[in-house]
Amino acid sequence: MDNKKRSRLTLAIQIILVYLASQLLPVFVIPFLPEADRIPSGMNLSLFSAFLGSVLMVAWNGRKKWTPINSLTDHPSAPIGKTIRNGIFGFVGAVLIQIIAMNVEYLLFRLPVASENTEVLLDLTNRYPFFILNIILFSPVMEEFVFRKAIVTHLVDAIGIVGAATISALLFAVAHNDGHYLVYGALGLWFSFLYYRTRNIATPMIAHALMNAVSALPILSQLVS
Template sequence: MNKKIRSRLTLAIQIILIYLASQLLPVFMLFFIPEADRIAAAMNLSLFFAFLGTVLMVAWNSRKKWTPQNSLTDQPSAPIGKTLTTGLFGFMGAVLIQIVAMNVEYLLFKMPVVSENTEVLLDLTNRYPFFIFNIILFAPVMEEFVFRKAIVTHLVDGIGIVGAATISALLFAIAHNDGHYLVYGSLGLWFSFLYYRTRNIATPMIAHALMNAVSALPILSQLIS
């Protein structure tokens, strides 16, 4: 990226651009692959770009100065011990929120108490085992960098933490695009709270990754056995 252009982009926006590239490049590249080979190619490309996006985001985040600098990033983040314990607490809270929200959706809208998006991902992982890394590692890391650290950080001083968390949660729900907006929206608010509470993006990452790992337990048990 040109230095002059890079200097105009906050670190948060650069991370969002990395995320968009990691999602869109595999789709673009599939047009150059024979139709018969597209499913396997899609899995491999998605996994590769998810890995690459994760590595780039971690590298970008390790810079000394996070931009934009504001009331959220200027405060010190929680130490490792508090981050780990809050992440574990956050995981248990996320599982409870998911169960409650799923049942509310069923009672109000008769929606199935299953995420179609999750079912598709688990089915693909059953056929392509290495895709498990995308579910329990790459996706949680990238999504927390984008929807919590980048978006919430960019908005918090302008509209407050409640407004920033709400917009982040709405975008998080829309991005998953399987109709369970209450579930993903509620989880998005919870993960924003965990980030705001500790000022450490690793906190919601831990909760998010563990929650995804629980959803993938049937696949994990098959891979281990």
């Protein structure tokens, strides 16, 4: 492996490590906080670590060596107008995929349609409104950088786009870990398709953020009113 490829791979690993740190830091710190302050302080710490992780990933994404030159990135990324249109199209597709996959899970496995993770996050956001930034902004940004930009981009030449998207989708589903593996796996494949279609990581980010915003719509309406 030459120095340029090693540098790009190292930066992809750094992106993944930043994501893991942003997720795990509150888990390790909260037990050491005073019991009365654990929930509010933990929420603030989670929000700050997600914000910091997102900023670092956006900054690193501007570095040319972050993106390797391969069959996926050899084509120019879509301009902003096309990216936004495909992001909105991707959002509609993501909602439909989520509905279909949840109903399939229910028919086959009798899994509840509601996502436990989503319910917990919405409950926390209802009590701590600023946490909604994590749901509709920071999480989509970080997850797309990790599961699509870092993983798909760096596997595509080795195992092809289908293999890279499948591995990314499986990891995406496992990371959410609430039993709805078909839902998250299908969404992971869809977001990979959006990235592949436009070669612009902002496309799945827009679709992902809009989908999360719809899930948080009841809380958003309360904040606005």
